[in-house]
Amino acid sequence: MAETRSEIWFYHLExxxxxxxxxxxxxxxxxxxxxxxxRVNSAALLDELDxxxxxxxxxxxxxxxxxGEPHAERQPILLSQSGENLNGAQALFIVDDAELxxxxxxxxxxxxxxxxxxxxxxxxxxxxKVLKQAGxxxxxxxxxxxxxxxxxx
Numbered sequence: 001m002a003e004t005r006s007e008i009w010f011y012h013l014e015x016x017x018x019x020x021x022x023x024x025x026x027x028x029x030x031x032x033x034x035x036x037x038x039r040v041n042s043a044a045l046l047d048e049l050d051x052x053x054x055x056x057x058x059x060x061x062x063x064x065x066x067x068g069e070p071h072a073e074r075q076p077i078l079l080s081q082s083g084e085n086l087n088g089a090q091a092l093f094i095v096d097d098a099e100l101x102x103x104x105x106x107x108x109x110x111x112x113x114x115x116x117x118x119x120x121x122x123x124x125x126x127x128x129k130v131l132k133q134a135g136x137x138x139x140x141x142x143x144x145x146x147x148x149x150x151x152x153x
Contacts, residue, residue, distance in 0.1 A: 049079060
């Protein structure tokens with residue numbers, strides 16, 4: 001049996017904020033029929049994103065829950081500060097320089113970083129370098145002047 005490797009996609013924010021981009025990516029993930037795990041370092045950012053997903057659009061929201069709350073395993077999108085894949089997610093979203101951890105149980109991992117923040121940019125570059133040396137299946141996406149995502153590597 002051939003070994004499958006997770007795709008690890010880097011998303012370089014240059015023109016939009018995380019709260020603008022993340023709901024759309026999560027929505028597309030759900031359209032694929034995948035569950036998602038969103039891993040965040042900061043409790044304050046976790047609170048902000050939790051609220052944002054409920055109010056994403058006037059006519060729509062993204063159903064989700066938090067790790068540590070009842071029925072975490074049933075959530076289509078799970079927000080967490082830990083590494084445990086409680087909801088059996090196929091997609092892992094890493095923001096706020098959160099720990100990537102083991103990626104083999106995911107179909108795709110999204111590392112979203114703010115290119116306007118020097119620390120975040122340096123951390124993403126280092127992460128790319130380490131993953132590339134390890135032979136990871138990588139892709140790099142950046143925003144066009146119109147704000148669309150373009151695959152750059």
